[in-house]
């Protein structure tokens with residue numbers, strides 16, 4: 219449980235720059251003693267672009283598009299957190315239909331994100347078939363998002379004071395069909411995760427985190443809920459339309475990697491259920507309310523539940539056209555802290571799965587890994603080497 | 614390079630090289646500080662709906678095996694060094710595809726302090742794929758455009774000098790183009 | 791709603807000995823202004839009572855008077871918010887440190903995961919966090935100059951965002 223800087227004998231894993239589904243590339247340094255990891259530290263900043271500073275130079279509306287592009291996987295939820303904060307400062311509330319539509323996008327995004335993660339995490343463990351299947355099925359959600367907004371990734375559904383896109387009955391029917399298919403597939407994945415022997419062998423009892431640890435380390439989202447640390451902003455502090463269309467919180471007791479898989483799959487199913495409920499009772503109203511161009515001075519905190527956990531925005535306005543300060547704390551940042559601690563005491567071979575298990579948004583491409591064991595010369599490994607090493611180790 | 618160009622077998626060899634290159638380009642993907650939007654779309658091209666492997670395009674890990682560098686993001690200061698390193702590690706001939714608006718000009722991150730503003734500030738880019746993010750089809754099309762240019766030998770000469778990252782030695786044996 | 795009120799009230803009672811002043815800016819929020827000497831004790835009080843979890847550490851630059859661009863700023867302060875969440879309730883411990891003595895005690899001994907937030911504070915605001923275990927660079931590039939803190943208001947990026955589309 220220490221974050222001490224590392225000494226001489228280190229095994230450096232720059233999980234970094236090169237891979238596809240990565241949100242906050244980090245550079246990890248692991249100290250290894252034989253097979254066992256005895257220490258870890260992290261270096262971020264490969265995707266640091268200076269957004270918080272950039273936000274101070276842009277108007278409220280321009281910022282909306284900037285915030286959306288903090289992350290391509292959770293773009294809607296970033297924008298939602300931002301507009302909700304701004305709306306609070308301006309003292310307006312989005313109309314009920316707009317709030318419901320925000321929830322629709324948020325839940326569709328959650329489904330896409332969790333399926334993406336399922337594939338990536340499976341890939342890290344060498345279960346490539348599952349990777350391909352879950353990404354194939356994920357395209358169904360991408361189609362829905364494209365149908366609603368015209369774009370597959372940055373849907374830009376939010377406006378300050380409401381949303382841009384409306385839902386019509388044909389769209390809802392199409393989405394319902396898609397959801398039925400997905401529900402079936404998810405039930406199948408749940409079955410695989412729970413019953414496939416090799417899968418269980420690589421996930422049960424690995425990377426276990428107790429509830430106390432989760433709380434102390436500040437774990438958030440599904441990672442925390444898998445350790446029975448039950449909090450979910452959607453339930454605890456309902457925003458958008460979560461008060462009218464509540465979701466059930468999914469928690470698990472075990473706290474291991476397996477529990478993280480199960481929690482995420484069950485959460486996806488819960489999203490499907492709540493989407494159906496919204497479609498059946500979508501409130502009627504206009505889509506936007508008027509918001510002044512200058513936002514009154516003040517400070518606010520806006521919290522939402524992103525697919526990876528609690529997303530925290532602090533927004534300060536000095537009464538002008540531009541914000542005074544925007545602070546964004548993404549869920550992955552919290553979960554890095556848990557990895558540093560979780561890694562200690564585990565086998566090197568488990569690292570890819572443990573890292574993938576918190577869903578820090580990184581996946582299957584190549585990263586360079588330097589291995590320096592005890593007093594040997596440092597070796598350079600690629601991430602693929604480490605991954606293969608992990609797969610071979612369990613063969 | 615100049616000596617043996619005229620030899621017929623050399624010409625034949627060149628043809629075979631181009632044929633092989635065009636039929637199965639290996640690509641490496643690098644995120645230089647992007648928001649991931651482009652990256653998940655690149656990954657999506659690998660998966661069953663789009664499946665670029667059926668065209669012989671393979672996304673793989675090591676820069677030393679790659680012909681094409683598919684790069685996203687506005688190039689953050691911290692990632693710049695890594696990007697250069699990867700570029701230098703790739704064997705000649707090598708090609709760069711810049712994917713996404715922010716790889717083209719900095720896009721939405723324009724004016725942020727920690728970016729270089731576009732991949733073409735750092736590397737000679739062969740193909741630009743605009744979009745935020747571009748659809749997977751657009752990315753595949755970008756690769757196809759590159760291959761077309763290779764096949765017809767219409768690739769423009771590169772004049773840009775690429776910076777060497779600190780502590781990196783220029784590879785000795787430059788393979789002939 | 792009453793349970794939200796209770797939660798906040800409980801926090802207020804816990805922090806009573808340490809806070810200088812208390813403020814309720816929003817229904818679900820409690821701001822507690824502290825002297826930095828009392829920061830650790832206040833965090834300890836919340837932890838011992840198992841009140842919520844540390845959600846984030848936010849820094850804000852507060853230059854004193856209005857400073858013209860390019861002029862040297864006069865003595866300002868860095869304000870730091872330690873936000874704790876419990877359900878819908880958010881308690882922010884607010885401390886201030888003047889530029890000339892921009893230092894705060896580390897809360898890592900109590901909450902190890904605060905390390906990332908504290909490292910960010912050091913890099914982006916130039917606040918010295920005394921006793922934080924890891925002081926290596928976390929976010930900024932290796933080539934970033936020492937002593938330049940991008941989130942201070944006095945820092946102006948070379949190429950600013952103008953908001954106008956480029957012509958031609």
Ligand code: SF4
Pocket residue numbers: 287290371372647648649650651652685686712713714715716720721744745746747
């Ligand atoms: S172009 Fe758009 S989607 Fe692509 S990385 Fe940049 S911001 Fe993200």
